[in-house]
Amino acid sequence: MFMDDVRKMTEEEWKKKLTPEQYHVLREQGTEQAFTGKYYDNHESGMYECAACGHELFSSDTKFDSDSGWPSFDKPVNRENVILQDDSNYGMQRTEVACKNCGSHLGHVFPDGPKETTGDRYCINSCALEFKALKNK
Numbered sequence: 599m600f601m602d603d604v605r606k607m608t609e610e611e612w613k614k615k616l617t618p619e620q621y622h623v624l625r626e627q628g629t630e631q632a633f634t635g636k637y638y639d640n641h642e643s644g645m646y647e648c649a650a651c652g653h654e655l656f657s658s659d660t661k662f663d664s665d666s667g668w669p670s671f672d673k674p675v676n677r678e679n680v681i682l683q684d685d686s687n688y689g690m691q692r693t694e695v696a697c698k699n700c701g702s703h704l705g706h707v708f709p710d711g712p713k714e715t716t717g718d719r720y721c722i723n724s725c726a727l728e729f730k731a732l733k734n735k
């Protein structure tokens with residue numbers, strides 16, 4: 599879907615398109631329970647796209663095991679594909695990660711990622727992502 603189309607979607611339309619869990623995470627800034635998502639332990643090669651609009655967000659090349667129970671990446675596939683914004687909900691000072699194309703919530707980024715690469719940990723909800731495996735490795 600293109601940006602104009604997804605930006606025009608109403609919350610009622612999002613509710614129909616997404617599962618209740620996806621709606622809660624993507625549209626209400628929810629967080630799935632750790633170790634329950636489908637991708638935290640996924641080690642296949644491919645691309646993680648926005649579950650709401652299909653925008654490319656994270657490559658499996660940047661995914662690492664953080665033991666947090668959520669898929670963790672040291673950077674987005676392109677910094678232009680995500681929005682980073684301050685989030686002071688729940689009395690914590692965090693940086694929210696959202697999809698640049700549709701504005702949906704994805705997760706948070708923390709400064710405790712692998713030091714040998716970026717030092718960032720993009721902590722992303724599995725249900726906010728749709729994984730597309732690479733066909734020919």
Ligand SMILES: [Zn+2]
Nearest residue numbers: 648651697700
């Ligand atoms: Zn999106």
